[in-house]
Structures are given as C-alpha cells and as structure tokens.
Amino acid sequence: EAGVVQSPRYKIIEKKQPVAFWCNPISGHNTLYWYRQNLGQGPELLIRYENEEAVDDSQLPKDRFSAERLKGVDSTLKIQPAELGDSAVYLCASGRETQYFGPGTRLLVL
Amino acid sequence: SQQGEEDPQALSIQEGENATMNCSYKTSINNLQWYRQNSGRGLVHLILIRSNEREKHSGRLRVTLDTSKKSSSLLITASRAADTASYFCATDGEYGNKLVFGAGTILRVKS
Numbered sequence: 001e002a003g004v005v006q007s008p009r010y011k012i013i014e015k016k017q018p019v020a021f022w023c024n025p026i027s028g029h030n031t032l033y034w035y036r037q038n039l040g041q042g043p044e045l046l047i048r049y050e051n052e053e054a055v056d057d058s059q060l061p062k063d064r065f066s067a068e069r070l071k072g073v074d075s076t077l078k079i080q081p082a083e084l085g086d087s088a089v090y091l092c093a094s095g096r097e098t099q100y101f102g103p104g105t106r107l108l109v110l
Numbered sequence: 111s112q113q114g115e116e117d118p119q120a121l122s123i124q125e126g127e128n129a130t131m132n133c134s135y136k137t138s139i140n141n142l143q144w145y146r147q148n149s150g151r152g153l154v155h156l157i158l159i160r161s162n163e164r165e166k167h168s169g170r171l172r173v174t175l176d177t178s179k180k181s182s183s184l185l186i187t188a189s190r191a192a193d194t195a196s197y198f199c200a201t202d203g204e205y206g207n208k209l210v211f212g213a214g215t216i217l218r219v220k221s
Binding site: 004040041042043044045048056091093097098099100101102103104106 | 141143145150151152153154155158198200202208209210211212213214
C-alpha cells in the first residue's frame with residue numbers, strides 16, 4: 001500500500017513569491033491534515049479536512065495561506081505571498097486516530 | 111501552541127543500553143501517542159496509549175501513562191544505532207482527531 005505522497009520535496013523561493021504544496025493521502029483515508037514543523041520543534045496543525053470539508057482551520061494564517069481538497073482526495077496548500085518566517089517543513093498526514101505522515105516539503109524563503 | 115513537553119531535549123547512549131524519554135502535558139486527553147522522526151523524513155507512528163490504560167508494550171517499546179500527573183514515558187530497551195531519531199509525544203484531546211505535539215527528544219545511539 002502506498003503511503004502519503006507529497007511534492008515537491010524541496011522548494012526554494014524568494015520572499016513575496018507564491019508557493020504551492022501537493023499531497024496525496026493514503027487511499028480511503030477521509031481525514032487529511034497539513035502541519036508546519038519549524039526547526040527543532042514538533043509539527044503544528046494548520047488545517048484538518050474531513051473529506052472535502054475543512055473542519056479545523058483555526059491555526060491557518062488566512063491572510064496568506066489557503067488550502068483546498070477538491071473531491072475529497074488530493075489536497076493543495078498555498079502560500080501567497082511567502083515571507084521569510086514561512087521557512088519550515090510542511091507535512092501532510094492522513095488517517096483518524098493514528099496519523100500517517102508524508103515525507104514533507106522543505107521550504108526555504110530567501 | 112504545543113501541549114506536550116519532552117524531557118530530556120537530547121539523549122546520547124551506547125548501543126544496547128535502554129533509553130527513557132518523558133512527556134508532560136496540560137489538558138485532559140483521549141489518548142497519547144509516540145512518533146519517531148528520522149532526519150529529513152516524515153513522522154512514523156510508534157504506539158498509542160488510551161487515557162484508561164496505564165502501560166503498553168510493543169516489541170522493544172514500553173509506554174506508561176499517568177493521567178493524575180499528566181505525564182507519559184517511552185522506554186526503548188536494548189537500543190540500536192537505527193533507533194537514532196527524534197521522538198515526539200502527541201496528545202489527542204477530548205474532542206478527538208487533533209494531535210498536539212511536543213518539541214521532541216533527540217536520541218543518539220552510538221555503536
């Protein structure tokens with residue numbers, strides 16, 4: 001069974017540029033999460049989806065971050081415009097009680 | 111905000127020794143989970159212990175939970191070099207499906 005797939009694995013952009021991350025969860029998993037992990041810290045939840053509905057986006061900085069999960073499968077997380085402080089690893093996970101994580105996208109904003 | 115706090119922040123041991131990591135949290139929980147993260151990789155689920163359980167085993171892993179003290183410990187017995195990683199505790203609150211992670215313990219096992 002394939003795990004959670006994320007792309008790209010690495011992204012380097014200049015500040016004020018837009019960036020997008022893609023996630024394909026484990027087949028059959030209705031719950032999908034996006035986390036941000038800063039260096040030396042644990043992951044922090046940005047948004048949680050149940051199928052195509054965002055049921056918890058309280059930690060998502062809505063002025064510059066957006067996410068979508070069309071058709072309740074793949075999901076995209078976008079930042080526009082990116083700031084220096086957005087440099088982090090962005091992790092996607094799926095599952096209910098136990099979460100299965102993808103390898104993450106390492107973002108560097110210069 | 112991060113609920114769990116792991117202790118110690120870093121741990122270095124010899125292969126074959128046991129490693130113990132502790133986690134403290136602040137609010138009521140439904141369950142507590144431990145995850146491992148190898149450098150540059152995603153997190154891997156290790157073990158889940160429910161609020162009504164006190165101890166759980168999985169292979170070389172032993173987890174305890176003390177809800178009165180709001181704390182948990184992870185014991186890795188007979189450590190191996192491959193156990194070198196960061197270990198995170200995560201609490202799942204009363205409303206479920208929302209894990210709050212601690213800052214993690216960096217474990218280094220020297221061969």
